[in-house]
Amino acid sequence: MSVAIGVIGTGVMGSEHARILREETSDAHLAAVCDADEGRARAAGAGSKVFTDPLALINADQVDAVVIAAPDAMHGSLVLSCIEVGKPVLCEKPLALTATEALQVVEAEVAKGRRLVQVGYMRRFDASYVEMKRLREAGEVGKPVILHNVHRNPVVPAWFSGPMSVTNAFVHEIDMSRWLLGSEMVSARVYSGPGGDPLMITMQTDHSEIVSTEIFMNCGYGYHVHSQLVGRNGTIETALPTATVRNLAGQHSATYPENWVPRFRNAYTSQMNAWVRSVRTGESSHGAGAWDGYVTTSLAEQIVAALGANATAQLTIEARPAFYAM
Numbered sequence: 508m509s510v511a512i513g514v515i516g517t518g519v520m521g522s523e524h525a526r527i528l529r530e531e532t533s534d535a536h537l538a539a540v541c542d543a544d545e546g547r548a549r550a551a552g553a554g555s556k557v558f559t560d561p562l563a564l565i566n567a568d569q570v571d572a573v574v575i576a577a578p579d580a581m582h583g584s585l586v587l588s589c590i591e592v593g594k595p596v597l598c599e600k601p602l603a604l605t606a607t608e609a610l611q612v613v614e615a616e617v618a619k620g621r622r623l624v625q626v627g628y629m630r631r632f633d634a635s636y637v638e639m640k641r642l643r644e645a646g647e648v649g650k651p652v653i654l655h656n657v658h659r660n661p662v663v664p665a666w667f668s669g670p671m672s673v674t675n676a677f678v679h680e681i682d683m684s685r686w687l688l689g690s691e692m693v694s695a696r697v698y699s700g701p702g703g704d705p706l707m708i709t710m711q712t713d714h715s716e717i718v719s720t721e722i723f724m725n726c727g728y729g730y731h732v733h734s735q736l737v738g739r740n741g742t743i744e745t746a747l748p749t750a751t752v753r754n755l756a757g758q759h760s761a762t763y764p765e766n767w768v769p770r771f772r773n774a775y776t777s778q779m780n781a782w783v784r785s786v787r788t789g790e791s792s793h794g795a796g797a798w799d800g801y802v803t804t805s806l807a808e809q810i811v812a813a814l815g816a817n818a819t820a821q822l823t824i825e826a827r828p829a830f831y832a833m
């Protein structure tokens with residue numbers, strides 16, 4: 508039976524999720540969309556039922572499972588509503604804006620006794636990151652010592668405030684680094700560039716690895732995400748994710764995507780298909796769960812507090828409930 512999915516929020520990501528559900532997902536269909544802007548919802552819904560109230564979509568009989576792509580501040584409470592009615596939910600990152608709210612989600616899921624929450628940390632489904640993790644686990648480069656990350660956006664709008672570089676962008680590196688290394692982050696230090704952009708964030712893990720990340724939200728030239736894992740015997744890094752490179756007019760070149768949608772299109776599609784499969788079978792999709800969402804939000808909150816502190820912050824998290832055994 509095809510899973511009926513409702514998408515809340517039809518901005519850049521929500522309309523892409525709706526498109527993926529219409530065109531590239533097996534065993535699921537787009538049943539409903541919701542946005543405060545009804546016209547925008549209608550355009551993304553392409554004939555599916557339109558809501559302007561997210562709770563009405565979550566409670567609708569014709570919706571089996573929910574994708575949340577509403578503004579970040581609404582994520583936590585909408586996920587809690589999905590858990591309350593027992594509907595599986597794929598929530599865009601971050602899971603919540605505060606560690607307290609993210610922990611409420613964890614507690615609600617544990618109380619429900621069923622894994623209902625997946626968080627949209629899509630790099631876990633990106634071919635280059637999946638390959639790096641496989642090679643790391645196979646011991647290809649020996650014991651990891653450093654992970655260098657670069658995360659650049661060409662430009663962000665004025666409302667994208669300083670802390671959002673951490674809570675909305677750097678959260679990807681927090682999640683990906685924990686997942687890739689199989690380690691927990693224990694300390695962090697933030698160096699701010701002129702005007703707070705770029706940031707350079709270094710973290711140390713419980714296995715003494717160093718994770719360095721440049722977060723540059725207005726780099727000017729294109730969308731550029733890159734990681735290099737340094738091991739005792741060698742390195743593995745993501746290659747440029749372009750289908751072609753050019754030799755032209757004395758130059759060798761490739762083109763950067765405009766933003767994360769084309770860069771991670773395949774990852775978003777694999778993520779959706781894996782999530783739908785997990786909804787249908789009850790088996791893990793290997794995506795980020797509520798616990799991962801809580802840890803990432805909590806570390807991001809502590810790193811925001813360390814912005815401008817010019818000191819190393821010790822990072823702490825709650826004890827992981829047995830329900831989320833690795």
Ligand code: ISE
Nearest residue numbers: 658659660675676677679767
């Ligand atoms: C956006 O929401 C994403 O998820 C992108 O991957 C990230 O690069 C961008 O900075 C975020 O705003």
